[in-house]
Amino acid sequence: MTDVNFKPAVSPVSRDRKDAGKRLADSKGEETLPYDLIELLFFAYRDFTKDPDDVLTKYEFGRAHHRVLHFVDRNPGVMVTDLLGILRITKQSLGRVLKQLVDAGIIEQREGHHDRRQRLLYTTEQGHALAVDLTRLQQKRLERALIGMPDGSEEIIRKFLLQMIDPEDHPDVLKLVRSSYDLKD
Amino acid sequence: MTDVNFKPAVSPVSRDRKDAGKRLADSKGEETLPYDLIELLFFAYRDFTKDPDDVLTKYEFGRAHHRVLHFVDRNPGVMVTDLLGILRITKQSLGRVLKQLVDAGIIEQREGHHDRRQRLLYTTEQGHALAVDLTRLQQKRLERALIGMPDGSEEIIRKFLLQMIDPEDHPDVLKLVRSSYDLKD
DNA sequence: GAATTAAGTCAATATGACTGACGTAAATTT
């Protein structure tokens, strides 16, 4: 066995808590900030991405590939430029990942009809199957999280997540997510 | 102006939608998966981390530094080993980041009382101030997101986020987040 | 006294991002 934390589950923090609060700075009237949502979001998002990451490792893909695959599968025929806007990465970063996905037969590029400069992106049958697999994993975690929650919880969470996003991006995000629920309320 | 997308706001996806759905694979009875929460979580988390990232850039720090700073500030006197467990990174990864934070006078290491092998971690006054600044940014985004939501929404979101986390980690996470709300329900 | 634990270090590597500079083809504007 090596050096590395293999089962590094969050361990019982700070067995020695005697020093807690001994920092010299605690005296300038800080309102008690609700840290818990910040930390829960950190842990929740980490686990949320973990399931797909594990599968992708087998294909020698990473999270970057997952993001591209996901949005291409959800938006068949998407332009490269649009994908850059969605992911907010540079052409060069996308280039590498996209090339690997195309080479692996996961994504397919077709010339645009009206505009022959465009390389419209589609998942192949294989790529679509992988995308669905990964989505299902994340969906299962979401379902488990929603079990036993009061009626209307899903709508509340949906609205909360949207409102966490910069308001100026709402129109574009709403176009992308195409929820069957009415997010505009 | 360079090559790079400077204001790469999510752009109006796929102006050419004629091809949508032309993939050959759509015929094996897929239940409609609720993609929207997956995508909202992606965008929400990205914006959530953006505010602190922007501030940290000025200090020549990155997100890795933020995570360390946050958990040290919240758990004064935390052991290095525990921090590794919380962050789930290797000693070597933490080492680099921690050294930079210590060199910059943001974090302080003190020898353990009972166990002199330990290097208990504390934020300095300066480090604490930075941690509070960053927390406030994230808290403000959370507050904006919660405005106008029905009564009880915060508790629902808190519970949802906890349940997104692997159940076996709940005990440790609960110890860490020390919410003033009762998350165990 | 032996084994384990806490912390750190050296070295090499991978991934995903970046900046900056160009090139080409196609479409659009003037």
Add this chain to the structure above:
DNA sequence: AAATTTACGTCAGTCATATTGACTTAATTC
């Protein structure tokens, strides 16, 4: 028709964050 802009791609170099693996030192525990 010429000039400009757009869509896409590429070459080259760099950086941040993470990894694996091997090893050391000091202190504690068995």
